[in-house]
Amino acid sequence: MQKLAKACLMIVSILVCCPALYAAVPPLDFKGVTEQHIMIPMRDGVELSSYIYIPDGKGPWPVLMEQRYAGLTAKGTRTSFAEMASHGYVVCGVNFRGSQKSEGTWVGYRDLQWGEKRDGYDVVEWLAKQPWSNGKIGTFGSSQAGYAQNYLAITQPPHLVCQFMIDTGLSLYHEGYFIGGAAKPERFKGMSAVCRVPAHNDALMKEWFSHPDYDDYWKAEDCTLHFDKMNVPCFTVGSWYDYMCVGSVQSFIGRQYKGGPNSRGQQKLYVGPWLHGRFNKVNKVGEMLYPDNANFDMMAEMIRWFDHHLKGVDNGIDQDPDVRYYAMGAVGESGAPGNEWRAVKDWPLKTTETSYYLQPKGKLSLAKPVETGSFSQIIADPLNPAKILGRGFPGARDARVVEQQENVLTFSTGPLAEAVEWTGNVKAELLVSSSAKDSDFIVRVTDVYPDGRSILIIDMIRRGRYRDGFEQQKFMEPGKVYKVAFNVGWLSQVFNKGHEIRVTVTSTGAPFYEPNPNTGEPITIEFPDKVVVAKNKIHHSPKHASRILAPINP
Numbered sequence: 001m002q003k004l005a006k007a008c009l010m011i012v013s014i015l016v017c018c019p020a021l022y023a024a025v026p027p028l029d030f031k032g033v034t035e036q037h038i039m040i041p042m043r044d045g046v047e048l049s050s051y052i053y054i055p056d057g058k059g060p061w062p063v064l065m066e067q068r069y070a071g072l073t074a075k076g077t078r079t080s081f082a083e084m085a086s087h088g089y090v091v092c093g094v095n096f097r098g099s100q101k102s103e104g105t106w107v108g109y110r111d112l113q114w115g116e117k118r119d120g121y122d123v124v125e126w127l128a129k130q131p132w133s134n135g136k137i138g139t140f141g142s143s144q145a146g147y148a149q150n151y152l153a154i155t156q157p158p159h160l161v162c163q164f165m166i167d168t169g170l171s172l173y174h175e176g177y178f179i180g181g182a183a184k185p186e187r188f189k190g191m192s193a194v195c196r197v198p199a200h201n202d203a204l205m206k207e208w209f210s211h212p213d214y215d216d217y218w219k220a221e222d223c224t225l226h227f228d229k230m231n232v233p234c235f236t237v238g239s240w241y242d243y244m245c246v247g248s249v250q251s252f253i254g255r256q257y258k259g260g261p262n263s264r265g266q267q268k269l270y271v272g273p274w275l276h277g278r279f280n281k282v283n284k285v286g287e288m289l290y291p292d293n294a295n296f297d298m299m300a301e302m303i304r305w306f307d308h309h310l311k312g313v314d315n316g317i318d319q320d321p322d323v324r325y326y327a328m329g330a331v332g333e334s335g336a337p338g339n340e341w342r343a344v345k346d347w348p349l350k351t352t353e354t355s356y357y358l359q360p361k362g363k364l365s366l367a368k369p370v371e372t373g374s375f376s377q378i379i380a381d382p383l384n385p386a387k388i389l390g391r392g393f394p395g396a397r398d399a400r401v402v403e404q405q406e407n408v409l410t411f412s413t414g415p416l417a418e419a420v421e422w423t424g425n426v427k428a429e430l431l432v433s434s435s436a437k438d439s440d441f442i443v444r445v446t447d448v449y450p451d452g453r454s455i456l457i458i459d460m461i462r463r464g465r466y467r468d469g470f471e472q473q474k475f476m477e478p479g480k481v482y483k484v485a486f487n488v489g490w491l492s493q494v495f496n497k498g499h500e501i502r503v504t505v506t507s508t509g510a511p512f513y514e515p516n517p518n519t520g521e522p523i524t525i526e527f528p529d530k531v532v533v534a535k536n537k538i539h540h541s542p543k544h545a546s547r548i549l550a551p552i553n554p
Helices: 002-022 075-085 119-128 144-155 172-177 185-194 199-209 245-258 298-311
Strands: 033-041 047-055 061-068 090-095 133-142 160-166 234-241 267-275 323-327 340-344 352-358 375-380 408-412 420-434 440-448 454-463 482-495 500-506 534-539 547-552
Touching: 033 075, 033 119, 047 075, 047 119, 061 119, 061 144, 061 298, 075 090, 075 298, 090 119, 119 133, 119 144, 133 144, 133 298, 144 160, 144 245, 160 245, 160 298, 185 199, 234 245, 234 298, 234 454, 234 482, 245 267, 245 482, 323 420, 323 482, 352 500, 375 408, 375 500, 420 440, 420 454, 440 482, 454 482
Parallel strands: 061 090, 061 133, 133 160, 160 234, 234 267, 267 323
Antiparallel strands: 033 047, 047 090, 323 340, 352 547, 375 534, 408 500, 420 482, 420 534, 420 547, 440 454, 440 500
8 A cells, every 4th residue: 555655646746747748838049940839630620739840041841740749848859859950841749649738538659550540640741731841751759759650651641751760669569568468557657647638548548458468459559560551761770778679670670671662672770789768879878888989979860861861962871781780898898899880781680599598506508407307486476576676778787786686586607718799689488387377577688797797788578478479368377387488689799708698587676567466367557455476486407498599690
């Protein structure tokens, strides 16, 4: 009850602040750019709130558009939009229906998609008809605005010419609301703060939780099923220290090889050593200071992309490599391999999938385990979980604060005799048994420095009931051994000589991963009174050999 009271107090405090979202926006001197607040009409009569930035001079101009639910009135947002406009564009930021000042019912991303309403399509076509527009529209944005662009591309508005996505997503079930099958109700309760009518978020969450499995409800907004309808060039920026990197990589692959004729072969992918976000693509990342070459001028690259596709400027961007990725290496170590940009024509790379086996006594080895019946045990107590603090992925930081807790297992290689590079998708195959019908399994990969720092690169969770896919729930029988196989994440890391490769396994990590009650009962928005303490075994025996599958780049 105490936890619930704290959560309620936090939500109330957020909602009390909501009127600030609707307060008058103070004028800013943009020097050569005019700002306007305009309500844009949709096909059903609902109007969406937008802020439009028009450069001084004689138009018409190409238009750049971003869709988001987050506010558009912060000084930094307005300044960046005005800066884009100063390069000879009209820039439009528009809020999803039901969010901020936009009319209509908040339904998350659903009315942006390929259903009856198609808000993204309608915004693009409205912008194309305005007197200051030359009819050529490009879209941009990160995270929520990346999702929005994938949904938009599928609807094929006639005046959409190109896109620029940063840290994007494709399927809200897999990369948003039920990551690894594990729900985050406390996190998404907070979405009421962006709603014009906060109660709309409550109704939407009830709808989500009535569809815990990946069913037709979720397939109706899964972009991976519709790459063939995406038919514009897109520049995609991804970040290694971001669980949504999977969306950025898969967006590029799907559009590049399965897209329409104006999409195939006309994509760009740029992945660097960064955290999730837009204007944080710099060399200082978490606790890591990379060389200056890790700095990326997002604004300059966006303008370069749009100048080429919307203005016909021959600036050579079409001749740039299709894929550029940053191979991360040790920082602060003279002569360490990695920490360099590489250009390739294709992605993913052709690598050697190599097994690293979990061993007794916390070892990680290329050899299969030999001890019969060997396992390590985790106690998964929903009311006393291991702690992974924060809402954002804590990558590029020392993970020992997590690893040193009770009921967190670590498996390490020991100091490497030679540097080893992993570039690609890392997978886990855990052989587990449990005393409970359901439990969670979290896998993390870290680079351990000689001084003991364990720098987190990737992690992922898999809920036991979804071990055989997200379409149906299969509960565990006590004592029976099951394979729980899943993708942990994308990376490009050169583990330097003398470093260790570490794999961490646990079953709880709150509040970042909200605890599983372990009962096997339906997951509810409010945490249930009934919970089960699970005794989970991670097996590492010849018969049941848990392992990590690593993409070794020779």
